[in-house]
Amino acid sequence: MESPGPAGPAAEVIRLATASHLTIATAESLTAGMVSAALGSVPGASAVLQGGAVTYQNQIKVDVLGVDPAGIAATGAVDAVVARQMAEGARRVFDADLGVSTTGAAGPEPHAGKAVGTVFVAVASPGGTRVKEYLFDGDRESVRRHACSAALDLLRTVLRDRDAGNKSQD
Template sequence: MELAELVDAENLPAAVVQLLIRRDLTVATAESLTAGLLAATLAEVPGASGTLQGGVVAYQNHVKERLLGVDPGLLARAGAVDAEVARQMAEGARHVTGADVGISTTGVAGPEAHQGKPVGTVYVGLAGMPGHAEPEAVLLHLEGDREAIRRDTVRRGLQMVQARLTRWA
């Protein structure tokens, strides 16, 4: 089966792990909104130890600052649900684990708005992606309850990684 065929939600984690291994890249996560669900989803794939370096669950801002190196001034100004925070978290994951690629998640899963951001506002950050010199962040507007938003964040983050690695030859 070709990697391009592995796009459904059930096979997506395996497709991403395979792409990372084939490209000899390691990955780490920095998770706020998903609280370790992204790393756990990757770790469920047999052979994930060939790419997954680790993850940091940074639910609170002081953890984002101390462990991931997120600028405290930025957190004070913008709050945790912000594109630049997501980029810094992804870069921080790479730094603390020595991984090639960092993926981060930050957002509002509900049940109520947080720091003026509505439920379903999510940023996924990527750092160290081949062909992308600077860390990037993508804004998502997701719907559903807490569990649905968290799971959809993981799925959408993995889709982003898959799309970028598939385009990079």
């Protein structure tokens, strides 16, 4: 697993976003600000990092990010649709080009029927929203670190794909 610090994927996310003049916002549940902290640890992050919301409680996901309460009631917070709505909510709340979200069951117990290590990461952009599901092994802290790395990797992928698309249009 790559380090989420300044020498790892966070630095590339900041570099790519800066080069593309794109802003980023975060909405984090199980990572509780780790993604935002990793991005903020990179020199120059202030050019692109708009802000972030730690929405650990479901009611905060609903009230702050606009996640559908009926959806959370039906599936629980560890869900692809919830991750999508969190990322899209982060874009809206922070007026950002990209929103990234994390939601999952870090443990030590399953969460609303979802196994420990189940994580959903989403990145919302003007071109749409990508959601990925993961099942990570390990203890609570390991699952959280993996989720942070997965969020940075998905952000990096979205930015690389956008960059490649722009170059092919030149």
